[in-house]
Amino acid sequence: MKGLGELERSIMDILWAQSTALTAREVGRLIADRDLAPTTVMTVLDRLTRKGFLHRTRDGRAWRYAPAATRDAYVAELMLEALDMTGDRSAALTRFAQGVSGPEAEILRRALTELEDE
């Protein structure tokens, strides 16, 4: 039995790979772990919806689930924070170093070449 976090992750992966919204039963069929109880899938889908990562729509008696945003959008969100480009300069993360552009990058590039040549 996988942990809840692991399960959330595989379910998101399944839904990201699909072009249409899926029902809990369809997700259950696609998941690698066949022994999973249908209620567990439902629980995880519900959790992900409450966290805002999934949208659900009524389809007859079942719900259909689809990702709220693409995987790339979430990666981009994390990268914006990682590169300190959200503009709020909070202390949420500590970063190694930041990129520099324009003529200043040229100075750094020269310093790097010198170092590598030595």
Added chain:
Amino acid sequence: MTTAAVLAALATACGLGSWCFTTARWTSRAPKTAILLWQALGVSWGLASTGAMLAFAVQPYGEGVLHGLVSFATGRSPLVPWDALHVVAMVAGLTALAVLVAVLLTAGVQTLRARHRHRTLLALISHDDPVLPGVRVLDHPSAAAYCVPGLRSQVVVSQGALSLLSKDEMAAVLAHEAAHVRERHDLVLLPFAALRRALPWSKVVRDAQAQVELLIEMAADDRARRYCSPRRLATALLRFGTAGAMPTPHGMLGVGAHNLMARVDRLLKPAPELPMSLRYGAVALSVTLVTSTPFLWIYQL
């Protein structure tokens, strides 16, 4: 009256001291000592400036800031009746204190929330790399390496950083991030970031925050160089600096390159250590600052 005057003088001294300290040159030779002094300046400035107003305000009670405030809160009548000036000082002092506390708390909560969201997303979209156990990898071509601090800190690198750096350089970057985790540099930054949000127009606060940001990077570099080659750390820094696949954030342009070169220079050619006397002097000053303001809050001169 003396207490209020001394606290006001102390607040002014901290303000002026901070202003001078933003351009101090010795800080890069002893980043940890400098960070300590910055923290001491910040704490005593906050306590002294609010304390000065409150000390004046609770004068009618004649029993010091803290006891005076308690008497005020419990509704005891003062020895001397209130006059307009003392009421104004009371309102101003309490407002300033409330704003300071509220700003710090808000910043703390916002930071925790941002981290929680970041962590949740990481759990969904980052993956492990067999080469780097314990490190989360993000699929993005730009170079990024950072740490999400907390009780269970996570070090994250992007695919871009992985392809940019050699194995030794990556080890150096990870040593640097591990230093941030170990020394809880996020907690050092938090109050300065909060203060900056509270006083966005203040140049001293802005400079102080920028200084502290640079100093914690230098402190992390210093710790990392014990476990990796400083040269590899320097080349990793330069590679990161030149990788700039993303446009630089507003207003960070000149400072970014300058700070990066400063870090590279001190990795390659470490300056002689700060003389013992200066170092102890700075520590003694910090301790004096941090102890004197609470003392003045409790005892009346």
